[in-house]
Amino acid sequence: xxxxxxxxxxxxxxxxxxxxxxxxxxxxxxxxxxxxxxxxxxxxxxxxxxxxxxxxxxxxxxxxxxxxxxxxxxxxxxxxxxxxxxxxxxxxxxxxxxxxxxxxxxxxxxxxxxxxxxxxxxxxxxxxxxxxxxxxxxxxxxxxxxxxxxxxxxxxxxxxxxxxxxxxxxxxxxxxxxxxxxxxxxxxxxxxxxxxxxxxxxxxxxxxxxxxxxxxxxxxxxxxxxxxxxxxxxxxxxxxxxxxxxxxxxxxxxxxxxxxxxxxxxxxxxxxxxxxxxxxxxxxxxxxxxxxxxxxxxxxxxxxxxxxxxxxxxxxxxxxxxxxxxxxxxxxxxxxxxxxxxxxxxxxxxxxxxxxxxxxxxxxxxxxxxxxxxxxxxxxxxxxxxxxxxxxxxxxxxxxxxxxxxxxxxxxxxxxxxxxxxxxxxxxxxxxxxxxxxxxxxxxxxxxxxxxxxxxxxxxxxxxxxxxxxxxxxxxxxxxxxxxxxxxxxxxxxxxxxxxxxxxxxxxxxxxxxxxxxxxxxxxxxxxxxxxxxxxxxxxxxxxxxxxxxxxxxxxxxxxxxxxxxxxxxxxxxxxxxxxxxxxxxxxxxxxxxxxxxxxxxxxxxxxxxxxxxxxxxxxxxxxxxxxxxxxxxxxxxxxxxxxxxxxxxxxxxxxxxxxxxxxxxxxxxxxxxxxxxxxxxxxxxxxxxxxxxxxxxxxxxxxxxxxxxxxxxxxxxxxxxxxxxxxxxxxxxxxxxxxxxxxxxxxxxxxxxxxxxxxxxxxxxxxxxxxxxxxxxxxxxxxxxxxxxxxxxxxxxxxxxxxxxxxx
Numbered sequence: 139x140x141x142x143x144x145x146x147x148x149x150x151x152x153x154x155x156x157x158x159x160x161x162x163x164x165x166x167x168x169x170x171x172x173x174x175x176x177x178x179x180x181x182x183x184x185x186x187x188x189x190x191x192x193x194x195x196x197x198x199x200x201x202x203x204x205x206x207x208x209x210x211x212x213x214x215x216x217x218x219x220x221x222x223x224x225x226x227x228x229x230x231x232x233x234x235x236x237x238x239x240x241x242x243x244x245x246x247x248x249x250x251x252x253x254x255x256x257x258x259x260x261x262x263x264x265x266x267x268x269x270x271x272x273x274x275x276x277x278x279x280x281x282x283x284x285x286x287x288x289x290x291x292x293x294x295x296x297x298x299x300x301x302x303x304x305x306x307x308x309x310x311x312x313x314x315x316x317x318x319x320x321x322x323x324x325x326x327x328x329x330x331x332x333x334x335x336x337x338x339x340x341x342x343x344x345x346x347x348x349x350x351x352x353x354x355x356x357x358x359x360x361x362x363x364x365x366x367x368x369x370x371x372x373x374x375x376x377x378x379x380x381x382x383x384x385x386x387x388x389x390x391x392x393x394x395x396x397x398x399x400x401x402x403x404x405x406x407x408x409x410x411x412x413x414x415x416x417x418x419x420x421x422x423x424x425x426x427x428x429x430x431x432x433x434x435x436x437x438x439x440x441x442x443x444x445x446x447x448x449x450x451x452x453x454x455x456x457x458x459x460x461x462x463x464x465x466x467x468x469x470x471x472x473x474x475x476x477x478x479x480x481x482x483x484x485x486x487x488x489x490x491x492x493x494x495x496x497x498x499x500x501x502x503x504x505x506x507x508x509x510x511x512x513x514x515x516x517x518x519x520x521x522x523x524x525x526x527x528x529x530x531x532x533x534x535x536x537x538x539x540x541x542x543x544x545x546x547x548x549x550x551x552x553x554x555x556x557x558x559x560x561x562x563x564x565x566x567x568x569x570x571x572x573x574x575x576x577x578x579x580x581x582x583x584x585x586x587x588x589x590x591x592x593x594x595x596x597x598x599x600x601x602x603x604x605x606x607x608x609x610x611x612x613x614x615x616x617x618x619x620x621x622x623x624x625x626x627x628x629x630x631x632x633x634x635x636x637x638x639x640x641x642x643x644x645x646x647x648x649x650x651x652x653x654x655x656x657x658x659x660x661x662x663x664x665x666x667x668x669x670x671x672x673x674x675x676x677x678x679x680x681x682x683x684x685x686x687x688x689x690x691x692x693x694x695x696x697x698x699x700x701x702x703x704x705x706x707x708x709x710x711x712x713x714x715x716x717x718x719x720x721x722x723x724x725x726x727x728x729x730x731x732x733x734x735x736x737x738x739x740x741x742x743x744x745x746x747x748x749x750x751x752x753x754x755x756x757x758x759x760x761x762x763x764x765x766x767x768x769x770x771x772x773x774x775x776x777x778x779x780x781x782x783x784x785x786x787x788x789x790x791x792x793x794x795x796x797x798x799x800x801x802x803x804x805x806x807x808x809x810x811x812x813x814x815x816x817x818x819x820x821x822x823x824x825x826x827x828x829x830x831x832x833x834x835x836x837x838x839x840x841x842x843x844x845x846x847x848x849x850x851x852x853x854x855x856x857x858x859x860x861x862x863x864x865x866x867x868x869x870x871x872x873x874x875x876x877x878x879x880x881x882x883x884x885x886x887x888x889x890x891x892x893x894x895x896x897x898x899x900x901x902x903x904x905x906x907x908x909x910x911x912x913x914x915x916x917x918x919x920x921x922x923x924x925x926x927x928x929x930x931x932x933x934x935x936x937x938x939x940x941x942x943x944x945x946x947x
Contacts, residue, residue, distance in 0.1 A: 150185060157189045161197045162209045165190065165237070169216050172226055179222075183229035190233040195240060207247035210238050214251050214274060218258065221266040227273055235277030242278075243288040249295075252278070256299055259306065259326075265319070272306075272325035275299065279332035289336050296337025303330035304346050311350065311367060318363055327370035334378035339389040347375045348398050355405060355414065365415045372418040375402065376425040383428060387438035396442040403429070404452070407459035407499070411468060416495050419464075423498035430505035447510060454517050457506070457540075461525060464499035466536035467577050475576070479616035480660035482580075483624070500543050507547035515548055519555070526563060531578055538581040542588040553592040560586065560593070560602070568605045580621050583609065587625025590632045596639055603629055604641040611646040619654060620663060627670040630677055637678040648683055652691050656698075661714035664695065672721045675728065685729040692722050693738035700746050703757060715746065715757035723764045732776035736783045739764060744790055747805075749797060762801040765791070766808040769815040777819030788812040788829060795833035806849035809833060813856035827860035831869055838876035838893065842885050847892035854896040858903055866900050870907045873897035881918045890918070 157164040168189075171182035198206060213234050222230070241247050255278075258271035279299075282292040306326035310319055334343060350371045354364060379386075379399060386395060406414055406422035433439045447453050475482050492498075506514050518540075525537040541548065549556070566572035567582040574582070586602060593599050606629075609622040626647070629635060655667050671692070674683055696718040703711045726735045745751060746761035765787060772780060791809035794802065809830050816822035834850045841847055854873070858866060873896035880890045901907045 153185060154189060154193070157193055158197050161194065162201050162205045165209060165233075166212060169213060169230070172230055173216055173220065173222060179226050180229075183226045183233075187229040187233045190236050194236055198237075198240070203246045206237075206241050210234075210241055210247045211251050213237060214255060217274060218255075218267060218270055222270070227270060231273040231277040234274050235279075235281035238274075238278045239281035239285060239292075242282065243285055243291045245291075252295055256302060259329075260302055265322070269321055269325065272322065272329060276325055276328045276332070279329055279336075283332050283336040293337055296333040297340065300330055300333035300337065300340050300343045303327075303333060304343055307371065308346070308350065311354075315363065320363070320366060324366070324370060327374065331370075331374050331377060334374050335381045339378065339382040339385055339391075341389050341391045341394070344375060344378050344391070345394055345398060347371050347378075348402050351375060351402055352405075359414055365418075368418045369415050372406075372421055375399070376421040380425045380428045383432050383439065384436060387436070396446045400426075400429070400442065400446045404456050404459075407456060407463060409459060409463050411463040411466075411495075419495050420493055420498045423464075423495070423502045424493070427498070427501045427505040430502070430509045433509050443509065447506075447513070450513075450517055453506075453510070453514055454521055457503070457514070457518055457521050458525075460499045460503050461521070461536040461540045462533055464495050464536075465503070465539040466532040467539065467581070468532065469494075469496060470577060472576075475617060480620070480658060480663040482617045483620040483663060483666070503540060504544060504547065507544055515550075518544075518548065519552065526559075531575060535578055535581050538578075538585045542581070542585040545588045545591075549589070549592060553594075556589050556592045557598070560589070565602070565605060568609065576615055576618065580617055583618065583621045583625055587621075587628035590625070590628045591634065593629075594634050596636060599629065599634065599639040600641065603639050604643075607641050607644055607647045611643070611650050616654070619650065620666060623651065623670050624666055627666070627673050630670065630673040635677055637681050640678070640682055644682055648687075652687070655691060655695055661699070661708070661710040664699065664714050665717050668692070668717050668721050672717075672724060675721075675724050679728055685725045686731045686734060688725040689722065689729050689731075689735050689738050692718055692725065693742060696722060697742045697745070700742060700751075700757075703746075712757045716760045719743070719746070719757065719760035719764050723760070723767045726764070727767060727771040732772040733779040736768060736772070736780045739768060740783050740787060743768075744787070747790075747794070747801075749794075749799070755800065759801050759804075762804040762808065766804050766811060769808070769811040772815060774815070774818035777815050777821055781816060781819070781821045784812045784815055785826065788826065792829055792833045795836055803843065803845040803849045806833065806837075806846060807852060810849065810852035810856045813853065817856065817860075822860055824860050824862065824865075827857035828865060830857045831861070831865075834896070835869065835872045838872050838896075841876075842880060842883065842889055844886055844888045844892065847889050851892045851895045851899075854899050858899050863904060866904050867907060870897050870900035870904070871910070873900065874911065877918070 153164065153168070165186065168182050168186040172179050172186055174182075213230075217227070217230055217234065238247075238251075242252075252275075255271045255275050258267050259275060261268060279292070279295065282295070283289055303326045307323055307330065310323035310326070313319065330343070330347070334340065334347075351368065354368050354371065358364060359368065382389065391399070403422045403426040406419050408414075429439060430443060433443050470482060507518070522537040522541060525533040528534070564582050564586055567574050567579060568586065583606065586606070590602075593602060603626065606622045606626050610619050610626065613619055613622070629639070651667055651670070655664065658664050658667070671683075671688055675685065675688070679685070696715065699711060699715050699718060703715050722739055726739060729735050743761045743764045747758055747765065768787070769784060777784070788809055791805045791812070794805045813822060813826060813830050816826055830853050834853050837846065837850060841850070854869070858869065861869065873893055877890060877893045877897065880893060897907070
């Protein structure tokens with residue numbers, strides 16, 4: 139309760155030291171302060187909880203067992219002596235849970251303390267005592283359930299307390315609205331959840347909870363009380379079933395599973411949408427997905443689910459509910475659409491992670507198709523066709539959504555069916571021949587891309603691509619434009635793609651892409667557009683687009699996202715930088731204007747790889763690859779125009795040799811590539827060679843990485859011919875010393891041979907250097923050649939080693 143921060147800090151430090159020296163005594167004294175009235179109680183309980191969580195397990199290891207056992211009993215009894223403020227009770231409950239679960243698992247106190255709390259949680263005369271007891275039990279069970287490998291020690295408590303916790307819930311639910319006690323109900327439900335989700339599967343308890351759910355679902359579900367109750371009870375059922383799916387066969391649940399549990403999970407999808415709480419529905423759908431997925435390997439579940447879904451009426455009703463209630467994009471708000479259109483594009487995709495109703499409905503729908511096969515696919519097509527024909531826009535959107543996410547399951551044998559649907563229903567929406575809302579147009583464009591593989595005729599693909607291209611070029615809505623780009627990319631990456639299917643007006647698509655890309659803020663949207671450009675470069679290249687223009691377009695965007703990656707550690711931004719860098723490298727390798735490529739890329743890539751700028755390792759790695767690619771893909775005729783930039787890159791790569799990082803081999807290969815480029819154009823000087831070889835001489839004193847040493851050998855090959863005789867002799871001696879070090883350290887044959895290739899190159903240029911080699915190194919060279927001949931992958935290096943061995947002998 140001390141106000142002064144310095145004094146409070148000193149008090150906390152004192153308490154921690156006291157706790158580490160005498161944990162039981164400190165906890166006992168702190169409880170005494172915490173249960174006292176006033177602000178000191180809140181401060182003490184908060185600090186006590188923190189100390190216990192951080193230090194109890196380690197600091198109490200040497201405390202006498204009798205002392206710890208007495209502390210648990212004292213802790214519980216003192217919390218139960220008088221009514222405490224809710225914040226104090228909550229903090230003390232957490233602390234008690236940690237202490238009691240640790241010592242209970244170790245067998246250091248009797249069951250009596252827990253039995254007293256269970257008894258107190260059942261009495262109705264003094265409410266605060268019941269709340270206190272349930273709070274302590276809840277945190278004890280929660281902490282016990284989280285103890286890896288020791289949860290089995292708590293089985294007697296789980297088994298004994300579960301029926302009583304459910305009885306307390308039933309008692310609360312049976313009370314009138316005036317007597318409704320939400321605190322007691324929620325605490326009892328939390329205790330029951332721990333018992334059912336961690337302890338052995340208790341068939342009777344779970345079925346009682348199923349009955350409670352059915353009763354609640356049949357009543358008024360619009361009240362806050364109903365929402366709280368359904369969420370809590372539903373969580374017990376779904377978590378218990380999901381946790382113990384593999385043990386259901388031995389649980390004795392038998393016919394009750396198909397007769398009671400599965401209907402409950404399916405009934406949670408009953409229309410209208412919003413009838414039941416969102417969390418209740420999501421958990422039911424997620425559990426249904428788990429059950430369906432496990433039928434592949436569980437005979438009991440296979441029989442139960444097979445019998446339940448053997449009724450086609452049940453299957454049709456469930457599919458209809460999923461599609462019409464949860465896949466119709468009812469959660470898409472048009473204000474959000476206009477305010478943040480990029481998020482609406484990403485939301486349209488199939489997301490494998492999520493816990494909202496839409497996501498869980500998608501996964502349950504796919505699990506039905508996975509398990510049911512033709513028995514589900516057949517009625518599914520019929521149901522979707524009925525929804526399309528209903529005239530309801532929501533129903534149509536839901537059907538398109540279901541069709542799009544399930545392309546992998548519904549396509550078999552239905553390709554012609556979809557192509558007819560594409561011509562008759564989707565193309566009129568996409569071309570504007572049939573007016574529709576933006577929501578419906580988005581789904582129509584999206585599902586056209588998802589089913590691209592079914593359209594195999596080149597002429598028909600041309601028609602679709604033309605319609606999508608027209609949307610990209612002319613539509614004013616960002617969501618529609620980006621969704622159309624995504625669908626075009628699907629067609630381009632499809633195995634059936636040919637450049638001829640692109641319309642003659644495709645240039646207007648690239649112009650729109652160039653206008654849209656710099657305005658995008660979401661990394662996922664940028665990746666979507668970059669994916670199209672990368673796919674076009676791979677599949678069509680310069681036949682459909684100017685690669686010089688792609689370089690000029692992507693360079694500034696990469697620079698923008700690099701700056702964001704430095705300021706923001708969001709992984710999606712780092713991934714975006716990586717994909718932009720890959721696309722730039724791809725474009726650079728094919729572009730014709732080498733000086734423009736250097737100007738656009740060098741500054742950005744050097745910024746990414748600068749150690750002072752913190753970007754993701756993936757992004758930095760791709761940037762180094764780009765710096766390696768730049769000189770290699772630059773025509774020698776253009777070398778004179780980029781010589782100044784090339785020397786900047788050479789200096790930067792050599793400077794990076796002073797630090798140890800994952801992409802150092804690539805940095806050294808970039809240095810070698812620059813020297814090769816300058817030599818090819820007659821621009822290389824002795825100063826360039828000496829600068830590059832300074833990195834070699836620095837790294838040869840300690841390097842043993844095969845890739846790095848091979849990269850250094852490339853630098854030597856590129857630079858040695860430019861050196862003076864004295865500099866060549868110095869490099870020779872440095873390489874010989876490096877080879878001797880590697881031989882004595884037992885390095886790999888590849889590492890040793892890479893260094894031998896360096897002094898072999900020097901001696902090739904100045905044969906007199908061979909005379910300084912000692913016999914031991916010659917023998918080591920021959921041994922390494924024999925040991926490593928199977929590993930040699932570079933023909934030039936292999937020849938250099940052979941020549942070195944022959945010349946040395």
